[in-house]
Amino acid sequence: MHEIVNVTFELKTYEYIEPFRIANNVENKAHNVEVKVYLKDGAVGIGEASPSYRVNGERVSALLALEDDVKEMISGEDVKNYRRIFNIMDGLSRTAPSVKAAVQYATLDALSAIWNAPVYQILGGHKNRIHTDKTIGIDTLNVMVEKARKTFEEGFKTLKIKIGENLKEDIEKMVAISEATPEASYIVDANQGYTTKTAVQFAQEVYRQNVNVVVFEQPIMWNDHDGLKLLRYASPFPIAADESAKTKHDVYDLIRNECVDFVNIKLMKSGLSDALSIVELAKTTNIGLMIGCMGESSVGINQSVHFAAGTGAFSYHDLDSHMMLKENFRGKFKQERDNLIPTL
Numbered sequence: 132m133h134e135i136v137n138v139t140f141e142l143k144t145y146e147y148i149e150p151f152r153i154a155n156n157v158e159n160k161a162h163n164v165e166v167k168v169y170l171k172d173g174a175v176g177i178g179e180a181s182p183s184y185r186v187n188g189e190r191v192s193a194l195l196a197l198e199d200d201v202k203e204m205i206s207g208e209d210v211k212n213y214r215r216i217f218n219i220m221d222g223l224s225r226t227a228p229s230v231k232a233a234v235q236y237a238t239l240d241a242l243s244a245i246w247n248a249p250v251y252q253i254l255g256g257h258k259n260r261i262h263t264d265k266t267i268g269i270d271t272l273n274v275m276v277e278k279a280r281k282t283f284e285e286g287f288k289t290l291k292i293k294i295g296e297n298l299k300e301d302i303e304k305m306v307a308i309s310e311a312t313p314e315a316s317y318i319v320d321a322n323q324g325y326t327t328k329t330a331v332q333f334a335q336e337v338y339r340q341n342v343n344v345v346v347f348e349q350p351i352m353w354n355d356h357d358g359l360k361l362l363r364y365a366s367p368f369p370i371a372a373d374e375s376a377k378t379k380h381d382v383y384d385l386i387r388n389e390c391v392d393f394v395n396i397k398l399m400k401s402g403l404s405d406a407l408s409i410v411e412l413a414k415t416t417n418i419g420l421m422i423g424c425m426g427e428s429s430v431g432i433n434q435s436v437h438f439a440a441g442t443g444a445f446s447y448h449d450l451d452s453h454m455m456l457k458e459n460f461r462g463k464f465k466q467e468r469d470n471l472i473p474t475l
């Protein structure tokens with residue numbers, strides 16, 4: 132009845148409304164893979180992979196080539212036994228994590244149709260709405276201040292600010308943004324652009340100037356665990372791992388070695404299976420959690436909205452990539468200002 136009979140991959144290219152700049156990287160387009168899982172009784176589940184070469188080493192052409200393999204791997208499986216399908220897809224954790232995420236989510240989406248229950252309730256139904264931040268990419272000081280002011284006025288109380296290319300300018304930008312939007316909270320993301328020394332300087336100076344930074348994300352290189360540990364104890368702000376934290380094994384190492392206060396879970400790095408494990412690891416060890424995104428359209432952001440609401444595990448939600456892309460909205464959630472409300 133509910134077994135998988137076909138799996139299809141489709142390339143979807145989305146243009147950014149304007150180029151999205153982060154430390155040492157600019158994106159103009161998102162090349163995503165839309166995954167559909169077809170069941171014998173006609174139900175269809177949909178998921179989206181938004182690969183990142185920078186973080187995961189994924190190329191979209193290599194992902195598209197997996198279509199027949201994935202079909203062979205999960206054909207005949209019943210989506211009601213979704214943990215079996217999750218386990219099969221775990222084999223792609225290191226080579227195609229975004230495809231793993233999309234197939235795992237498409238499985239739950241098909242199950243959602245069968246059970247007539249939204250995915251966030253299949254995952255536990257902890258919350259029925261979440262609040263997202265909105266990201267300000269790297270630009271001149273004046274442009275960043277203006278965008279921060281406008282975004283805060285639109286109702287986004289948490290702003291994610293991209294920095295990491297120039298210490299002195301970054302400090303000036305953060306102070307100016309904070310003066311323009313004094314009621315806002317800031318997640319500051321250097322995307323590995325700093326050294327341990329410049330990261331300490333940034334955090335201490337911005338703290339001295341009373342900027343309300345709630346999370347300082349991935350200041351230094353992903354593989355520098357010694358530097359992260361030093362930073363964690365030298366920074367007045369909580370240190371979050373993003374590029375360092377892909378699989379549950381990465382997060383286990385980071386926590387065990389006292390490298391982080393926060394972890395930024397992204398389904399595109401971890402899939403749903405590792406993300407579920409990371410949630411429990413973090414809860415067990417009192418580590419904070421945020422959830423982020425790559426270049427997902429509303430189809431892909433939908434996955435994280437349902438995951439975040441269902442588990443209710445996140446202090447901060449950075450689920451805004453669909454707002455940065457030219458697309459027709461197709462998510463199974465409603466959006467009112469910074470509110471994201473999952474639906475069936």
Ligand code: MN
Pocket residue numbers: 320322348349373374395423
């Ligand atoms: Mn990040």
